Structure formats: structure tokens, C-alpha cells
Amino acid sequence: MSQSVAPTFQEIVSRLKQYWSERGCVIQEPYDVEVGAGTSCPETFLRALGPKPYRTAYVQPSRRPADGRYGDNPNRLYKHMQLQVILKPTPADVIEQYMGSLEAIGIDLRKHDLKLEEDNWENPSLGAWGVGWQVMLDGLEITQFTYFQQCGGVDLELVPAEITYGLERLTAFLQNVDSVYDIEWTRGVKYRDVRYTDELQYSVYNFELADIPTLWKLFEIHEKEARRLVDSYAEYEPKKRFPLLATYDHVLKCSNLFNTLDARGAISVTERAAVIGRIRRLAVDVAADWLEQAA
């Protein structure tokens, strides 16, 4: 495909949103607490629980402190954009629908090689896992496709399909560029123009300047607040008013702080399992209360 007709980054985002909007998805905006993946957002993690059908799609900037490369690496980013689609329950033609979304952004699948290769997903801090595939397009992993089986350690009543598009990769593929920084965000504006500075600055912060004792203190503050809230749920009436969403925000804060500490090399292998366990216990408690509250 020639450069001139390739859609821009923001056109790809809006076409995908449009496509899923036409298939009954609530188009959400990015969640405003930092997360490592769109899965952690309440729109996925909490909505996946319980018997209510739900469909949503949203772009989620996903922060992976360890993946930062000071803006130097053409393929690796501290923060990348995911388009997250949740279809709960999963329609029988989910893969055909997904393939339709690729055609909607201009990929003629008869001319390309699409393979679904086994890739099961697990997020131990959220007690969540599922089975599925990485979707390979001409050798490039463009999507993670997961049938959720558990969230917060709970077997899900309806099985959602989670489709996570790696938007930078997909766009680089369509625009035929080798570096994500050369992606055309909109006509005349490159990805570099929009995002280079935050890649550089966050890399410096995460790898060099983040103060480990301060991060640990912050971790403990959020953990304590989440724990305090979770523990007060049992006594609280009426249950419907209880701020589980606010509680969950503190869990997400813990999770991001953990990732930052990890990138900083401040967590040893054994500590790792223990800290993940602390976050998971909070997530599991929120999930259980959420189910009860919604019932």
C-alpha cells in the first residue's frame, strides 16, 4: 500500500472506534489513573465480573516503566496506546468481527498473512487470566486476543473476549515506517512531535531519578488506604453507596508504583512474588465486593 493513502494514527483510532461503535460498544475515553494495560481499567476488570452483558471499546495509554528507552528505540515505548475492546458475552463470530475491523482500517486480508498463535494471558497482580492468541499479521504481532476465564480470582459468569490492538505497531505497519516515531499522527505531525518528550523524561525519571524510599512510601499509603476501605465494606450500609471504584483506584496506584519500583531494580525476585501477592489480595477483595454490590 502506498504511503499517501495510508491512514494516520488518529484516523486509525477513530475508524476502529467507529467500527466497534457500530457493533454495539460503549465508546469510553481512556481511564484517568495510570495503568500498565487496558485490562486493569475498571471498564474491563470490574465489568468483566457478574452476569451483565457489556460491550465497550476505548483507547488506553499503557505505562510500562521498564520498557522505556529514552525515546531512542524505534519499537519500544514507556507508554504505548492500546485499543481495548470487550465483548461480553463473546459473540460466536468474534474472530470474523475482529477481522472485519482490520479491513475497516484498510488491510486487505486476502493479500496478507494472518495467523492466530497460542498465547495465554495472565496478570497475577489482578488474579486474572485467560486463554487466547497473539494475532500475527505478516509476522508482526498486532493484537492480543483473550477469552477471560478469571478476574480477581473469580470464575467469570459470562466469558468476555478481550481484543487489545497495539496501535503504534498497527499504524507503523499500515504506514510502512520502521520507527514508531516516524508514524504520522495526523497530516504533518509525527508521533515524535507528540510523544518524544514524555518518552525521554519518564525514562529519566523511572530509571534514574525516581526516589525508591518515596515510591515505597507512596505504595504503602495507597495500599493502606485501599485496605482500610476494603475492610470497612462489610460494616457499611447501604452497600450501593460504597466507593469500590475509588478503592480500586488505589489498587491501580499500587500496581503502577510496583512497576516503577521494578523498573528501578528495587524489587528482588522473592520480594516480587510477595508484593504481587499484596496487590492481588486487594484486587481479589474489591472484585468479590463488587460482585456482591452489583447483585
Add this chain to the structure above:
Amino acid sequence: MSAGAMRRDESRGGRHECLRHNLLLEIGCEEIPDSMLSGALDYLGGAVSGLLKENDLGEPHVRTDATPRRLVVRAEGVSARQPDSEERVWGPASNAPPAAIAGFAKKQGMAPEQLEILSDGKAMKYSFVRKIEGRPTTTILAEALPQLVLKAPFPKTMYWTGKGGVRFIRPIRWIVALLDDQVVPFEIAGVASGNESSGHRKLGAARFPVTYENFEAKLRENFVILSAAERRKRIRAVPTKYKCDNDLLDMLVNLTEWPTPFTGSFDAEFLDLPKEVLMMVMRHHQKYFAVETADGKLAPKFVAVTNTDGDPEGLIRHGNERVLRARFNDARFFWETDQKRKLSERVEDLKNVTFQAKLGSYYEKTERIYDLVNRMCALPAVSSQTDSAQVSNHAKRAARLCKADLTTELVKEFTELQGIIGGLYARAQGEPEEVAAAIYDHYKPVSMEDTIPGTMAGALLSIADKLDTLRGCFRVGLIPSGSKDPFALRRAAQGIVKILVEGKLRLPIQTLCDGNPQLEEFMAERVRHYFREIRGFQYDEVNAVLSSGWDDLLDVEERLIAVKAVRPTEDFEPLAASFKRIRNILKQAQFEGLGDSLQDGLIESGPERELFEAFEVTRLALKVLPDYRSRLEKVAGLRPKVDRFFDKILVNAPDPAVRRNRLTLLHHLLAEFSTIADFSEIVTNSPESKEIN
């Protein structure tokens, strides 16, 4: 009342005509992981075949096929229905009151006069023969197939229809179940069976009707090649000669319905990067075959396999080349970044890399490996070698640097290449070649099929690294149990055994276990495993040889070869049986005279003295015989004397002194001649082996 044995009526209905039917079962799924297909087919083929046989539906020829999206079973020569059968139904005794007889007849839908009186073997009873019509095959299959399919064993299954729903490897989306052209009606997970299959996701039709006869042809029209052998052939049919990697080939066969290979290329400038890294990216990350030039070097090309019918515009090739370029660029970026700090400067950084919580950092592990290497170099196995000083220097330098690559970006990216990367960096940073090679090889052997390190320094380093892990884990109680072995300690121990034996290193393995009895037993078990499973020695030969010591594995190997060679000779097993007998006698007698010497005056002339003299002669002969085999043959030659002794002499003599002397003779016999192998461990068929004196 009881039903008699069923008897099939073969005369009715013309059985041969019934067998002309064919069954087609296709379970259409979303993409099944490639490694799951063959196990699923083994199960399904066996289960369908078993089902048909159990229900007397013929002995059909069953074959199975799979693609990522379908599991297919076809059976030829299935009966349309079960043959009719009959069973004898027994009623009341012949002397029962008429009301009971009438009641029985009524209940069974018979007139009393239709009943006959027969003996059931014990008493005369009313009875009759009930005809049972054979059930149609379609009905039997419709009932049985859903459960049969869902019982397919997969290591990790999922549910998709909701909590408590059926589990399978991936969602089932269509089912073809045909007996000839008739649908076998059933449902799994809300999907009803029918006659419609589905083609290639993009090139074929989503649904189309099939019959047993046209199934494969229809699939082909829709860009699905059902036969794995044919898909394999298509993948092999590429003009570029590539290095065939059978595991990768199998994977690609199972990942595609219509495989088409193509040859791509990459910029030759990437060939500056180590071959190992390029291969890892191509093979593991991209599932490409690497291409080699005629002289065995890596060519700037690859062979990829698409699931399409071609790439006329070169779009797929272009995309794959771009992905590979990005991956290689990544690797180059890491390689160049890593070069900014030498391995020797990185050793300090290992203080921040945890090996295991209770065992400290990799820095501490490095220190321990160094000490072990140092210790081993002082042992005769190494120090007696002519180049021992050099080997020792290289091994120690390699020990210092071997874990430093864990702090490099390239190893963080390609953890499978740890050690290898370290070796490459050492070479690039001007370390002696022997040091680089030792680091490069020090995880070897990674499996029993893998080779051992290529140099003495590498062998010593590899053993020290593994030994340290074993000693450390056993010291802090991280001991494998059952199938749980998170630190891969079995593999580590097995690797040490393999290096010692195949590298011809006479290091004292048992001594190196640090006096930890649990580790010694664990190591001994690996030694047994190695000689039994890898080298094919009989388990009793291995037990016999190990009972006589296993500190020197080369010596163990020599003794095993000797035992195996002598075992078929006529005297050997009977003698082994006698040794077992001796052991039992000594045990029963609770013989404690281990330090006693034989008293010549107490030895009776005849068989006892003859045995004693033969014992003395043999004992002296063993000291001069050059090898284990001739020594064993010599010992086996004692057999007639031993036999005669047991025939004629009562060990349990009335005179306690004589008795003790005889036991002492037996004890000496056992002790002197068990240094090569403990013969009493040899399993024999001779009657002596069971007898307790």
C-alpha cells in the same frame, strides 16, 4: 428374573451389506494451538474406533486429520445398525403357582403358552427368548459423540458459553457429523451438527455442504489442505535450500491450512551480529527457517511460511522483512549498548541480581562457583594433566565472568541465550578464546540430547555452576519432590553426570556432594538414570555396580561394560545367585565377625578346603589381572566350587567355632569379590535366589 447373555443374530439383514457405510466427524474450532493437534487426534481416533467396536458396528478403518481449525475423524466400513440380538429372560420356577406365571407373562407382554420350561443350570424355570432389534448407528453415535468429543484430554482447556459450560481447547464453532449423507444429529455447546464445513478464513467460503466422498475435495476448493503430510510437502517445496528444523516444520504444518512458503532477505550488514542471536530471532520469535550458504555460514535470507495462496504483490514478504529488520535493529541496539561496559565491570552489578532469596545474589553465586572451580582444579583429575595450569587459569577467569551477562540488555531480551551471549561478549572484549568458550558453553548440556562443553575449562565451569545450585538448594531445603522441580535440579545433576562420563573426567562426584546424604542419594539416582535410560544398561547391573561405589563415574562405566560382557557367560548368573544366598546366610546368622581372619585348622578337607584354596588363588589373581572383564571372568570361575560347597557343607555346623569360621569364609568371599559389582543385586532366574538358608 435375569437376562441371559445377548446373542447377536448374524443371519438376519445381511451383515455384509451393512458394513458399507462411512462416518465423517469434523469438529470445527477456533485456532487450536499447534502443539495440541496430534494428542487430540490420537485420542479421537482411538475413542471413535472403540465406540464403533463396543457397539458391534463393524471393525472400521479409522483415520484422523487436523488443521488449526478442525479435528477430523473418518471411519470406513461402518454398519448402518447394530445386528439384532436376542436374550433369554428367566421367570418363575416351573412349580410356581399359576398366578405368578401369569403375572410374569403379562409383565413381559407374552401369553403364558408362549413360555417354555428350561433349566437355567440350577432349576427348571419358565422362560422365553426376547428378540432385541439392533439400534441404528446414527442413534448410537448421536448419543455418544458429544461426551466422547468433550472428553478429549487437553493440558489447558477453556469455557466460553458461560460459567459451568463445557470445556474444550478452544470454542467449537461448527460440527459436521455424517453417516454417508445422513446427518448424525447432536449438539455440543449450542452448536448443532450438520453437513456444513468451513473453509480457509479468508480464501474459502464460511459455510458449504460436504459429503463423505467430497469432503477433502470441497475443503481443497476452499483453500484447506486436510492432509498434514501434504501441507508439509508444500512447505518443503521452496527453491531456497534451508536448514530444516523439524520442530519448526511441525509447528508450521499445524499453524496453517494452506501453507505457502516464500524466501525473504535481510540486509547483509546484520550478519555482523552473532549468528546465535540472528537464529534466535528468526527461529523463536518469527518462526522462520534460517538459510545457510554452501560453506555453512548464515546467508542474509530466511524462509517464512504463510497461510495464504501466494504473495503476488510481495506485500507479505515486505511486511515480514520489515518486522525482521526491526527485530534485528533491536538486537543491534542491545549489542551496542551492552558493549559500553565490559563483562568484568559488570560483575559488581551482580550484587543486585538475586539468584535465590536464601542463596543470595548472583555475585555470591559467582564467588562460590569460583571456589568450586579452584577446588576441582587442585584434584588429581585436573592437576595431573599436562596443561593443568592453563586450564585452571582459564576456568577461574571464566568463573569470575560467567554470570555477568545477566545484566546485559541482550540477555534480558533473549534469556534463552544466557551464557552464549556472555561468551560472545568475552570474545569481543579480548578475553582469551578458552575463557570465552568456557562461558559460552557453561549452561551445557541443556538436555540429554545436547552436547557437553567443548573444553576442559568449560566442563569444569559447567560442573561448578550446576553443583553450586544443587548444593545450595539442598542445603536450604529446596529439594525436588515428585514432579515439582522449579530449579531444574534434576537436569543440573544429570548434566554433571553426562559431562563427567562423556568428558572422561575423573572427578569424585560423590565427594563433591559435600557430605549431604540427601544430595548424594539424589545424585546417585541421576547416575542410575543416566546409565539405565541414556546408556541402556540393565537396571540390576547398574544397581550391582553402584553398590560397589560410584565416586568415579568412569570407573563405574568400565565396571558396567565388564558386567554386561560377562553376564551372558554360563557361570555368571548362577554365581550371582550364590552370592545372594551368601548374603542371606550372613544376614540370618547375624554374622558380626567382620574382622575375623580365617583359621586354617578349622577348614575341613574336601569342598570347604577346595573353595578356600580357590578363593585364595582367585584373590591373588585379581591383583594382577589387567581389566575388570578378566577379573569378573575369574570370579565367575569360582562357581563350581561354590556350588559344591553349598551342596556338601553345612554352614550351620554344630561346633560354633567351625560355624563361625565358615561364615568368615563366606564373608571374605563376598567382601573380596564385590568390589567390581555387588553380584547379589543381579536378578537371576536360578532357584537359589529365592531360597533362604
